[in-house]
Amino acid sequence: MSRPLDVSSFSKELKFMLNLLRSDCPIDAGEAIRQSKDLDWQSFLKLVTYHETFPVLYPLLVQLNEEQRWTPDFVMNKLKTVYSRNTFEMLHLRGEMERMNEKFADQGIRSLILKGPVLAAMLYGDISGRTSGDLDILVSKQDWDKCVKILLGEGYVRGEQYDESTEILNNTERKTHHISYIHPQKRIEIELHWRLNPDSVIEPTFEELWSRRQSSLLNKSVFTLGSEDLFVYLILHGTRHAWTSLRWLMDIDRMLSGFMNWNRVNQLFAASRSTRLGGKALILSTQLLGSLLPEEAYAMTLDPKAHRLAQLALIFIRQKVILFPEPESKEIAVAYNRYLLASMTFRQRQFYIWNKLYPSSKDVTVLHLPKSMHFLYFPLRPFLWFWRQVKRQTT
Known part of the structure; x- marks a missing residue:
């Protein structure tokens, strides 16, 4: 069994939200009331909307408040508003x-x-x-x-x-x-x-x-997608976005409770050289959400690299961060690049670095060259990048 993740940096509000979402031992009203003592409800609301877990949490909290109303009215009213809005938006999308x-x-x-x-x-x-x-x-x-x-x-x-x-x-x-x-x-x-x-x-x-x-x-x-392809895709997508929204991890938790051909899942992970990414997602899902792990998936969680990646992802789960289109700060950018590179194979790192060196549309905005001379963007790219950084700091 993989060793426990260090969640000591998680706030009380985040831990409470995770306990509400756990699938292994559903929380009852009495336990929810006990855990919610001295909770910062504003912080709780921010986490729920940031992680987009309110479609599941609002109906659950309505149920847990049936006999005794212990959740503040402003919290329930806010959750009801975003829940209703989301329902209309999803109908629109459908x-x-x-x-x-x-x-x-x-x-x-x-x-x-x-x-x-x-x-x-x-x-x-x-x-x-x-x-x-x-x-x-x-x-x-x-x-x-x-x-x-x-x-x-x-x-x-x-x-x-x-x-x-x-x-x-x-x-x-x-x-x-x-x-x-x-x-x-x-x-x-x-x-x-x-x-x-x-x-x-x-x-x-x-x-x-x-x-x-x-x-x-x-x-x-x-x-x-077929279930196995969908499962692998959702994990690779969540990995790329550093699991900044717990709704992506909740998807993994829900898929684990359904039927899948685990031989095919393991083959797909092996073919894409991403078995450790599957292990990382399963560690996060089992330890944060209490997901029940099928025996066929257990081996993926034993890789020490998978555990290290799961630990690295926690910084993006415990607090609101902005990664796209650009990380919100230098510290977050460094942490995200470290996480991304640790998630990649050697070949993927090579491709990632090469893509960073490859000319982009931003280069054209600094220096416009005729199409026949676009090859010059390769040697000029470091200078164009430097010039963009200088302009950014002076504006």
């Missing part, structure tokens, strides 16, 4: 998901919904049980141009203030795995994926993923 899925299917485009309402219904029994800020859709690279044409025709625009003139040396495809499209009127964002993960991760082809797909519980014509 409608757009089904509409765009039909648009794609009419053009013969196969698509896989990665998270969103599909995952909420699959793991929580209802779309109101989970939050989602956008729709993630995976398509085959050969259908990419057709998908973009459909999105633009439906009123979506390229996100991130895209400027084609800043595209250099195919840097977008090298540095990411999806592109964001936003509908200004509907205020819906679709992240269109041509891969599940950045290029530094080995993953199944679209054809393999499609052959193992499963229908959504919401709509039989909407498809998502």
Whole structure:
């Protein structure tokens, strides 16, 4: 059994939230009242909204307050407000998901919904049980141009203030795995994926993923990843984001309670050289949320590197941090880079460093060169980076 994580830096409010969410020993009203003594309820609310756990916590707290009202009214009122708002937003997303899925299917485009309402219904029994800020859709690279044409025709625009003139040396495809499209009127964002993960991760082809797909519980014509592919994807996604939202760890906890072919799961982790990342996620899930671990998954948690990675992730769980698009401070940036590099294989580190050296659209904003001379961005990149840092400090 892996040794316990050091959670001594966790606040009382965070520990209370985790105890409410534990799946191994559901808390009763008496124990909840005892643990909530001298709680800073404002801090508790901030943690619940930051980690986006309120879709699960609000119904639970309503139940625990049935016989005796012990949770302050302002807390319950705030949770009710964000819970109701999320329900409407998820219904809105579901409608757009089904509409765009039909648009794609009419053009013969196969698509896989990665998270969103599909995952909420699959793991929580209802779309109101989970939050989602956008729709993630995976398509085959050969259908990419057709998908973009459909999105633009439906009123979506390229996100991130895209400027084609800043595209250099195919840097977008090298540095990411999806592109964001936003509908200004509907205020819906679709992240269109041509891969599940950045290029530094080995993953199944679209054809393999499609052959193992499963229908959504919401709509039989909407498809998502097969359970094993989904489990590995969610862990790699959570790892990349340093588990800054406990909702991602709650997804892992819910998946562990369902049926999966663990031989296939282990094969997928081995193929992507990410077994220790699976072990890290299982350590976090079992120790923080009380997840029950299948015997076939136990070996992954014994790797000392998996335990070290889980411990490194705690800094991003215990407090609110901003990692994207840029870390909020130098200290957080250092901690995040240390965590990321520790999560990578040697080959992935090489690719990561190479991508840092590869020219980006930011270089074009400093020095615009004609396309025939874009190769010069390679030797000039250190100087352009330095100049951006100088300008940032003087503005």
